[in-house]
Amino acid sequence: MTISRFTGRTALVTGAGSGIGRAVAVALGAEGAQVVVAGRRQEPLTETVRLIEEAGGKALAVTADVARAAEIQAVVDAAVDRFGSLDVAVNNAGVFRGGQPLADLPEADWHEQLDTNVTGVFLALQAEVRQMRTQPTGGAIVNIASTFGVHTRHPGATAYAATKAAVSVLTRGAALDHIRDGVRINAVSPGPVDTPMSLRPGEQEPDRTERARTTLPLGRISTTQEIATAVLYLASDAAASVVGTDLVVDSGATA
Numbered sequence: 001m002t003i004s005r006f007t008g009r010t011a012l013v014t015g016a017g018s019g020i021g022r023a024v025a026v027a028l029g030a031e032g033a034q035v036v037v038a039g040r041r042q043e044p045l046t047e048t049v050r051l052i053e054e055a056g057g058k059a060l061a062v063t064a065d066v067a068r069a070a071e072i073q074a075v076v077d078a079a080v081d082r083f084g085s086l087d088v089a090v091n092n093a094g095v096f097r098g099g100q101p102l103a104d105l106p107e108a109d110w111h112e113q114l115d116t117n118v119t120g121v122f123l124a125l126q127a128e129v130r131q132m133r134t135q136p137t138g139g140a141i142v143n144i145a146s147t148f149g150v151h152t153r154h155p156g157a158t159a160y161a162a163t164k165a166a167v168s169v170l171t172r173g174a175a176l177d178h179i180r181d182g183v184r185i186n187a188v189s190p191g192p193v194d195t196p197m198s199l200r201p202g203e204q205e206p207d208r209t210e211r212a213r214t215t216l217p218l219g220r221i222s223t224t225q226e227i228a229t230a231v232l233y234l235a236s237d238a239a240a241s242v243v244g245t246d247l248v249v250d251s252g253a254t255a
Contacts, residue, residue: 005236007032010083015093017044019195023224029057036079066120076127089128092144102158117163138182140235145189151254175244186234191250192221217252
């Protein structure tokens with residue numbers, strides 16, 4: 001039997017052109033949601049829309065930089081204009097710039113991560129909550145944080161970890177601020193996932209597979225579909241009393 005937990009609902013996913021964002025968008029579409037996919041480049045968003053529609057779903061692509069308030073507001077407005085509401089939002093857009101000790105990190109890389117990973121989530125939350133709290137049914141928001149941050153640290157990823165720790169705090173604080181507005185806010189913190197971001201410098205996928213086999217308790221990294229499953233749970237009515245949580249999905253890395 002096909003599960004359709006989001007039939008009749010409109011979902012917004014940022015950073016939906018690849019990886020976790022694409023997997024989440026496709027999964028939402030498969031469960032009946034009308035999906036608005038956002039990102040900085042049109043071509044990968046068009047491919048995500050194709051995948052959703054190919055499976056029988058409805059989707060709309062809107063290019064936007066989440067670090068610009070007017071642009072993320074325009075995405076929310078486009079969702080409401082096209083589909084009539086905004087019921088689910090997944091703030092996934094993020095960048096990683098690192099690989100070197102903090103003292104050697106270019107200032108531009110620091111600012112890029114801060115702008116996208118922190119300010120981008122802040123601005124998206126503002127635009128999404130402002131819409132959702134006007135709706136009788138409210139809404140659900142899931143932010144994508146990381147195990148790098150409040151859960152663990154790693155050499156060469158200090159700045160990235162700082163931004164993702166901020167996402168965890170933004171999530172919990174916003175959850176308390178807006179649950180009485182009918183808006184549930186939670187986060188998912190992935191560990192290593194089958195995307196290019198989890199490859200170390202000079203590493204290929206077979207190298208990563210072998211590394212995971214010997215270093216992760218589960219013996220493998222997570223798939224993007226497994227992260228999507230966690231996101232959809234938090235966004236669904238099954239998690240109606242889950243507020244301000246940070247759900248770790250990391251193959252046991254931080255256990």
